[in-house]
Amino acid sequence: xxxxxxxxxxxxxxxxxxxxxxxxxxxxxxxxxxxxxxxxxxxxxxxxxxxxxxxxxxxxxxxxxxxxxxxxxxxxxxxxxxxxxxxxxxxxxxxxxxxxxxxxxxxxxxxxxxxxxxxxxxxxxxxxxxxxxxxxxxxxxxxxxxxxxxxxxxxxxxxxxxxxxxxxxxxxxxxxxxxxxxxxxxxxxxxxxxxxxxxxxxxxxxxxxxxxxxxxxxxxxxxxxxxxxxxxxxxxxxxxxxxxxxxxxxxxxxxxxxxxxxxxxxxxxxxxxxxxxxxxxxxxxxxxxxxxxxxxxxxxxx
Amino acid sequence: xxxxxxxxxxxxxxxxxxxxxxxxxxxxxxxxxxxxxxxxxxxxxxxxxxxxxxxxxxxxxxxxxxxxxxxxxxxxxxxxxxxxxxxxxxxxxxxxxxxxxxxxxxxxxxxxxxxxxxxxxxxxxxxxxxxxxxxxxxxxxxxxxxxxxxxxxxxxxxxxxxxxxxxxxxxxxxxxxxxxxxxxxxxxxxxxxxxxxxxxxxxxxxxxxxxxxxxxxxxxxxxxxxxxxxxxxxxxxxxxxxxxxxxxxxxxxxxxxxxxxxxxxxxxxxxxxxxxxxxxxxxxxxxxxxxxxxxxxxxxxxxxxxxxxxxxxxxxxxxxxxxxxxxxxxxxxxxxxxxxxxxxxxxxxxxxxxxxxxxxxxxxxxxxxxxxxxxxxxxxxxxxxxxxxxxxxxxxxxxxxxxxxxxxxxxxxxxxxxxxxxxxxxxxxxxxxxxxxxxxxxxxxxxxxxxxxxxxxxxxxxxxxxxxxxxxxxxxxxxxxxxxxxxxxxxxxxxxxxxxxxxxxxxxxxxxxxxxxxxxxxxxxxxxxxxxxxxxxxxxxxxxxxxxxxxxxxxxxxxxxxxxxxxxxxxxxxxxxxxxxxxxxxxxxxxxxxxxxxxxxxxxxxxxxxxxxxxxxxxxxxxx
Numbered sequence: 001x002x003x004x005x006x007x008x009x010x011x012x013x014x015x016x017x018x019x020x021x022x023x024x025x026x027x028x029x030x031x032x033x034x035x036x037x038x039x040x041x042x043x044x045x046x047x048x049x050x051x052x053x054x055x056x057x058x059x060x061x062x063x064x065x066x067x068x069x070x071x072x073x074x075x076x077x078x079x080x081x082x083x084x085x086x087x088x089x090x091x092x093x094x095x096x097x098x099x100x101x102x103x104x105x106x107x108x109x110x111x112x113x114x115x116x117x118x119x120x121x122x123x124x125x126x127x128x129x130x131x132x133x134x135x136x137x138x139x140x141x142x143x144x145x146x147x148x149x150x151x152x153x154x155x156x157x158x159x160x161x162x163x164x165x166x167x168x169x170x171x172x173x174x175x176x177x178x179x180x181x182x183x184x185x186x187x188x189x190x191x192x193x194x195x196x197x198x199x200x201x202x203x204x205x206x207x208x209x210x211x212x213x214x215x216x217x218x219x220x221x222x223x224x225x226x227x228x229x230x231x232x233x234x235x236x237x238x239x240x241x242x243x244x245x246x247x248x249x250x251x252x253x254x255x256x257x258x259x260x261x262x263x264x265x266x267x268x269x270x271x272x273x274x275x276x277x278x279x280x281x282x283x284x285x286x287x288x289x290x291x292x293x294x295x296x297x298x299x300x301x302x
Numbered sequence: 303x304x305x306x307x308x309x310x311x312x313x314x315x316x317x318x319x320x321x322x323x324x325x326x327x328x329x330x331x332x333x334x335x336x337x338x339x340x341x342x343x344x345x346x347x348x349x350x351x352x353x354x355x356x357x358x359x360x361x362x363x364x365x366x367x368x369x370x371x372x373x374x375x376x377x378x379x380x381x382x383x384x385x386x387x388x389x390x391x392x393x394x395x396x397x398x399x400x401x402x403x404x405x406x407x408x409x410x411x412x413x414x415x416x417x418x419x420x421x422x423x424x425x426x427x428x429x430x431x432x433x434x435x436x437x438x439x440x441x442x443x444x445x446x447x448x449x450x451x452x453x454x455x456x457x458x459x460x461x462x463x464x465x466x467x468x469x470x471x472x473x474x475x476x477x478x479x480x481x482x483x484x485x486x487x488x489x490x491x492x493x494x495x496x497x498x499x500x501x502x503x504x505x506x507x508x509x510x511x512x513x514x515x516x517x518x519x520x521x522x523x524x525x526x527x528x529x530x531x532x533x534x535x536x537x538x539x540x541x542x543x544x545x546x547x548x549x550x551x552x553x554x555x556x557x558x559x560x561x562x563x564x565x566x567x568x569x570x571x572x573x574x575x576x577x578x579x580x581x582x583x584x585x586x587x588x589x590x591x592x593x594x595x596x597x598x599x600x601x602x603x604x605x606x607x608x609x610x611x612x613x614x615x616x617x618x619x620x621x622x623x624x625x626x627x628x629x630x631x632x633x634x635x636x637x638x639x640x641x642x643x644x645x646x647x648x649x650x651x652x653x654x655x656x657x658x659x660x661x662x663x664x665x666x667x668x669x670x671x672x673x674x675x676x677x678x679x680x681x682x683x684x685x686x687x688x689x690x691x692x693x694x695x696x697x698x699x700x701x702x703x704x705x706x707x708x709x710x711x712x713x714x715x716x717x718x719x720x721x722x723x724x725x726x727x728x729x730x731x732x733x734x735x736x737x738x739x740x741x742x743x744x745x746x747x748x749x750x751x752x753x754x755x756x757x758x759x760x761x762x763x764x765x766x767x768x769x770x771x772x773x774x775x776x777x778x779x780x781x782x783x784x785x786x787x788x789x790x791x792x793x794x795x796x797x798x799x800x801x802x803x804x805x806x807x808x809x810x811x812x813x814x815x816x817x818x819x820x821x822x823x824x825x826x827x828x829x830x831x832x833x834x835x836x837x838x839x840x841x842x843x844x845x846x847x848x849x850x851x852x853x854x855x856x857x858x859x860x861x862x863x864x865x866x867x868x869x870x871x872x873x874x875x876x877x878x879x880x881x882x883x884x885x886x887x888x889x890x891x892x893x894x895x896x897x898x899x900x901x902x903x904x905x906x907x908x909x910x911x912x913x914x915x916x917x918x919x920x921x922x923x924x925x926x
Binding site (some may be wrong): 109 | 397412760
């Protein structure tokens, strides 16, 4: 609440309002008999007319508007007053008849305004500690997981176009034997097979990208392989089938999906906790308001 | 014998790796978040820079208008959150009661309070777009062609009602920088600092994105320079120069939406109407080495008015100026990039420096915080035009376009040695970049005098290209007395998760012996074994889009097209540029998908299908 009262005291209009009320009160003490019909008086000044005119014109330049108002002829001014008065009277009478109740548009507008007000309470949030962040991280580890990646090179045998899939597979199997017998290293992969339209080598590439280049079946199969790298014997594996042909694969590294340590993602966690805190403060503010009310369900069986 | 061959090949491999291997990275240099005043007024209240980065990296996020969970299909490699410098963060701060301003005295404060109230009311009433309209040029006259800044009817936006917004904008700028620093992950994902300078005298769009590869230590030493400081690009360059001098920050500026610049973006003269001289040309090309070819608000390559023999001109024409009222759209040569590249050659011959010797990229200019360039996964230009039922009317609009005038567009592709700020910035500077209208097409182009015959199908494509020629963005230097025609080594590969390719074309522009500007489009590689006719025309690839389901198949087109092409009309006396255009097979446009969902007979605006495409940066040949 502090925040709003502080803000409102800074508002010049609020200051005027206070001064005005004091003056008005004093004046009323002196001229009290003139005010019996107060609720049926409509006060008009240039400021009010200027605001009214701008809203009608959907053109918002207060200084120009005030100048225009000051320059109006008597009859122009009267016409403007008439149309303002008509709206004002209808508005007041509608309120007197309680027409704003059960009006869905008005209801929605007011709810929206309260909703925005509730967001403002975030300014009074308690400071976050590292323990808060760690607790959040522990409870939402899944959100921080890193996708699976693989490092591999492949030797490609195009199939299905110039040669059949069966011929391609036979050729690939023969090549596979050579690659393993000769212990062909990663960097010499380019000396074998054909050019593939995407990459020859894939270094720490994630599983989605691998799937997009080779197809979902390929992804599943390659992540079932185990890596091999020097000084261990190199293990060329396959052939695996993509939309374009057969692939012989030398995988040197595979990182399954994992959740990074807290310190590696702490800045992301902080942002997430702040967002969550903001939502939570807003929810509490609204719950707090709700708690003032007793909810009686008349239809509920006793 | 076999051993020697292998040894020789290995040796060749080692030689080749002396040139660092370049990868292609895809990103967006032009994205607005809730910190931009117009984005905020158009229902983006929640998608801040953090949301923008999370979307770009592939995480699910909440859409700022329709509140559904949305996710990009293929994540980006880099992103620039480039909010408008003018009123940076102000609307958002006002709305959230966080505005910090100067003391304007009681009358000024009252005015400001009133402006805030109107703004809040407009947001409550859902008339934000109309309120935004107050700040747009009102039915500006477009007669004559003088200095639009000095024109008496250049009466844009009296923003002074908000007083000095420096405090609020500084907080916003620091938020934007902090988000970029948090999300920058060298080698995996790059964020670059940037903003938009939004000059729009008389409704002529002269906007530039400014980007920098430097980090928070430099970025926090200045505030983004906006068009409220000056509407002349020369003043922007001057500021970039001074700020670079003062802080050591590096910058470059990217003009965009020249298609709605009313003939001012690539003009024969400066904005003040003075002839372009060598000094101006030098400054311009120093600060503006790349331009945006295509984005959500249309494509700026060329139109049939200026390229009558190009059957693929008029791609995603966008005929709506950023202004109130309905001043008729009237395209000018100075609005489009192919004519500008030709004009650049011509000016270069006169003054010695080509001011329009720029590379090409695409970007989105989305204001939803979501870099949305996937046609079937398009989440709007503004936040509000993100659903079929809100595309037609964004509100009571003072602007004549709606959501169906636009398509999901704009990706910047860069050939860089690493996915880092330095790597990407260096690629921009050497123009080794290209534009796509959304799909992640992989395109390479090299020009040289003597490529090996088997280069096209070689595994070592890039190395051969670099060794025997120059990549896109480069200059082809004539070898002495050798009037042999240049050849072009070109390779295009489809987006792994998108449509097949229809064809590859080379667009050539040159200045002939009588000083006339000329252009020609060559079909150089195509799918499905089609035959060129005597005029070099190619039959259409066909169309597999099922108009009743909005689906297509890859039964036509090819996944890869490659060619070694020699210019058949080369004349060593004619200065020229060459760029590659790659076309996809037709796929459904967002309007078709909407019309099916809404059970309408036709999309309310725009074509049913779209041939997405890529444009490489040109390679220039300078006659001796």
